[in-house]
Amino acid sequence: xxxxxxxxxxxxxxxxxxxxxxxxxxxxxxxxxxxxxxxxxxxxxxxxxxxxxxxxxxxxxxxxxxxxxxxxxxxxxxxxxxxxxxxxxxxxxxxxxxxxxxxxxxxxxxxxxxxxxxxxxxxxxxxxxxxxxx
Numbered sequence: 001x002x003x004x005x006x007x008x009x010x011x012x013x014x015x016x017x018x019x020x021x022x023x024x025x026x027x028x029x030x031x032x033x034x035x036x037x038x039x040x041x042x043x044x045x046x047x048x049x050x051x052x053x054x055x056x057x058x059x060x061x062x063x064x065x066x067x068x069x070x071x072x073x074x075x076x077x078x079x080x081x082x083x084x085x086x087x088x089x090x091x092x093x094x095x096x097x098x099x100x101x102x103x104x105x106x107x108x109x110x111x112x113x114x115x116x117x118x119x120x121x122x123x124x125x126x127x128x129x130x131x132x133x134x
Contacts, residue, residue, distance in 0.1 A: 006014070 009017070
């Protein structure tokens with residue numbers, strides 16, 4: 001409307017126009033508020049995504065370090081097991097050799113209490129609680 005048209009309007013018509021403009025202004029302000037809230041929400045989401053991304057990266061690094069540590073531990077356990085197995089095999093071989101040497105020798109085994117052989121024990125005439133094995 002032009003200035004001349006406004007001048008021709010009555011007071012009640014002008015008040016009605018002002019009232020309509022106030023309604024429009026309130027509706028537009030509601031839209032501005034809603035859009036501002038939406039923008040703030042989206043900005044917060046963007047910030048959260050950055051935080052989640054950083055947390056994910058930190059977590060990935062921690063998991064990678066944990067996996068590396070676990071792998072190193074597993075390797076050390078395997079090494080220790082292999083060494084212990086070699087030691088056990090060596091002891092087993094040594095025991096087998098000693099058993100073979102004991103079996104092949106003609107000397108009788110000493111008795112547990114006296115250290116004498118069974119034959120010497122029987123010859124000594126000491127027969128209390130023990131019987132000679134011939």
